[in-house]
Amino acid sequence: MRTEPTLRIPLGILGLCAVLTVYAIVIARYVPDLIGDWNALFQAIVYLALGLVWLLPLRRFLIWMETGRWG
Template structure:
């Protein structure tokens, strides 16, 4: 929530390519805690 509130103002003036890389990294980072849950959803096995 904090990232979504303040980060766009911070990196809004950066070049588009740099913004793309930052948002790509942040888009993947939030999925890391959900990895096991997503695997379970796809396979039906927990682990």
């Protein structure tokens, strides 16, 4: 457990918010053009998958914010 505060946590949170904002804008801009004619069920599945895919790198990123290591 660390006792001294680091800038990794606030910078990491700001970076995470920035990346998620860009990701959301890209998804909102390009995905409806690609799947707009699909059945609503298939659209829901695609949006659900895209809503969960950003979680994949989150664990390593949170570990880096706490420890400074990617592992």
